[in-house]
Amino acid sequence: MFILPEAHDSPKDGQQQNMAATKVGFGEAALFEKQRYSAKRSPGRVIHVLIAAVIITALLVKTGSLGTVLGHRNPAKQLKNIQKCSIDTLHKDLSFLDNARPIQAAEFIQRRDRLARALDQNGVDAFVLEPGFTFQYYGNVSQPDWEPGEAEERPFLMLVLPQRASDGSVSAKTAFLAAHFEEGRARMLGIPSRDEELDIVIWEEHWNPYKTLLESRLFAGKKEKQPTLMVEEEMRDFIVRGLQNNGFKTVGLSPEAELVHQTKSPAEIEIIRAVNTGTIVAVRAVRTCLVPGLTEDEVTAILDNTLLSMGFVTVFNIMLFGEHGALPHGGFVTGGKKLTLDSVVIIDVGARYLGYTSDICRSFLIDPPKGRRVPEDPLRAEKEKIWRIVFDAQTAASEAMRWNNTAASVDIAARSVIDAAGYGEFFTHRVGHSIGIKAHESPYLNKWNTVKLSPGMTFTIEPGIYLEGKFGMRHEDIYRVTETGDAELLTGRRARGLYDP
Numbered sequence: 369m370f371i372l373p374e375a376h377d378s379p380k381d382g383q384q385q386n387m388a389a390t391k392v393g394f395g396e397a398a399l400f401e402k403q404r405y406s407a408k409r410s411p412g413r414v415i416h417v418l419i420a421a422v423i424i425t426a427l428l429v430k431t432g433s434l435g436t437v438l439g440h441r442n443p444a445k446q447l448k449n450i451q452k453c454s455i456d457t458l459h460k461d462l463s464f465l466d467n468a469r470p471i472q473a474a475e476f477i478q479r480r481d482r483l484a485r486a487l488d489q490n491g492v493d494a495f496v497l498e499p500g501f502t503f504q505y506y507g508n509v510s511q512p513d514w515e516p517g518e519a520e521e522r523p524f525l526m527l528v529l530p531q532r533a534s535d536g537s538v539s540a541k542t543a544f545l546a547a548h549f550e551e552g553r554a555r556m557l558g559i560p561s562r563d564e565e566l567d568i569v570i571w572e573e574h575w576n577p578y579k580t581l582l583e584s585r586l587f588a589g590k591k592e593k594q595p596t597l598m599v600e601e602e603m604r605d606f607i608v609r610g611l612q613n614n615g616f617k618t619v620g621l622s623p624e625a626e627l628v629h630q631t632k633s634p635a636e637i638e639i640i641r642a643v644n645t646g647t648i649v650a651v652r653a654v655r656t657c658l659v660p661g662l663t664e665d666e667v668t669a670i671l672d673n674t675l676l677s678m679g680f681v682t683v684f685n686i687m688l689f690g691e692h693g694a695l696p697h698g699g700f701v702t703g704g705k706k707l708t709l710d711s712v713v714i715i716d717v718g719a720r721y722l723g724y725t726s727d728i729c730r731s732f733l734i735d736p737p738k739g740r741r742v743p744e745d746p747l748r749a750e751k752e753k754i755w756r757i758v759f760d761a762q763t764a765a766s767e768a769m770r771w772n773n774t775a776a777s778v779d780i781a782a783r784s785v786i787d788a789a790g791y792g793e794f795f796t797h798r799v800g801h802s803i804g805i806k807a808h809e810s811p812y813l814n815k816w817n818t819v820k821l822s823p824g825m826t827f828t829i830e831p832g833i834y835l836e837g838k839f840g841m842r843h844e845d846i847y848r849v850t851e852t853g854d855a856e857l858l859t860g861r862r863a864r865g866l867y868d869p
């Protein structure tokens with residue numbers, strides 16, 4: 369159970385009160401009860417009762433448990449106070465949001481033009497996609513925008529076709545395939561376009577939509593050869609097969625096409641910076657308000673609400689205490705473990721803001737109550753050591769993140785540090801991945817990926833060490849590959865220590 373904040377300092381200047389608690393065993397409560405009734409039977413034992421009470425009270429005060437005995441009767445009020453504490457702390461400074469602006473319509477058109485030039489280079493007739501993250505990137509429409517519940521069986525497709533002007537320049541011709549009764553709704557989506565009205569090929573419910581597309585004006589000049597369509601990675605299989613079975617040739621993403629969304633614009637960088645910095649600031653705000661006795665699920669809810677208070681919507685929130693953190697992404701048994709002063713807390717959380725996603729991780733301990741020493745922890749020295757090794761591995765990886773280096777070199781740099789420290793077998797995952805509209809995008813930072821890094825790419829760097837039965841430790845920040853050398857940190861600042869994430 370947990371307690372109300374101890375009133376060490378007045379909060380009038382915006383200073384949040386420290387909180388602390390430790391669960392009292394049933395044996396201690398029973399001792400009080402037994403001595404109380406014994407005292408009634410034998411007045412001469414009053415002195416023994418008083419001595420025992422003084423000793424137990426002193427122990428409770430020393431360990432921070434007295435508040436648990438006094439304050440456990442209203443846990444809902446306590447959670448409300450902690451929630452208010454975290455939100456108030458966060459909202460003291462939201463300046464990290466100042467430079468983030470929604471992506472403008474012109475940028476979506478520019479993206480499609482860049483894609484058209486890649487398609488022309490690859491000899492592909494069109495890029496085809498359905499509502500999802502890639503559709504959102506090129507058309508500003510997500511899957512929930514089109515179909516809030518679940519993806520429907522009727523294909524609604526966007527096609528980006530390269531068209532060459534008389535001067536040799538290549539730009540995008542954008543068209544759509546939609547069921548006739550959905551045409552009006554498609555036009556109301558507000559998809560950015562250089563045309564006054566969207567170019568939509570319509571099909572009736574009793575028609576074959578793929579044959580209708582093949583015979584449409586879009587491919588009128590391709591009668592003598594099979595049109596080649598590049599399909600994006602989220603395209604459902606039945607649509608790909610429908611296209612293949614009705615006269616189209618389909619190919620997967622090319623490196624040139626992938627590079628379009630892998631290279632972030634200045635506007636994208638500012639949103640990525642804001643959402644990732646804000647997510648870390650929220651984690652720090654929550655940490656200052658935490659007390660022993662809270663469960664993983666309770667802290668998860670507190671962080672979710674704290675993020676929501678500034679317009680961030682949680683995408684995932686992995687909350688792990690103590691030995692639960694030895695499994696990098698947790699498991700079905702997590703959620704109920706209670707926080708203690710010596711619990712290593714791992715928070716791996718992602719949130720969405722202005723269409724872009726954060727993905728950060730911090731590992732830390734909570735502060736002890738004011739005026740009280742940290743309890744003895746036989747694993748404390750090892751925790752400090754592992755924290756530093758993982759931090760140094762992250763540093764090495766960030767230094768390897770340079771233009772024209774391979775994705776593999778970043779992973780190897782981090783892995784070399786952890787290997788040299790003797791913990792290589794406990795670093796069980798890749799060191800990172802690209803990030804943007806999705807939390808996980810290509811390219812991926814693993815030791816076999818030979819893709820070359822280029823300016824504008826953004827990545828997580830998240831090395832970790834996981835010791836079963838003890839704890840885990842992971843640091844995750846976001847970096848941008850630059851034109852000038854050192855990678856740029858996009859998460860405000862890095863962690864500084866076990867008590868300063």
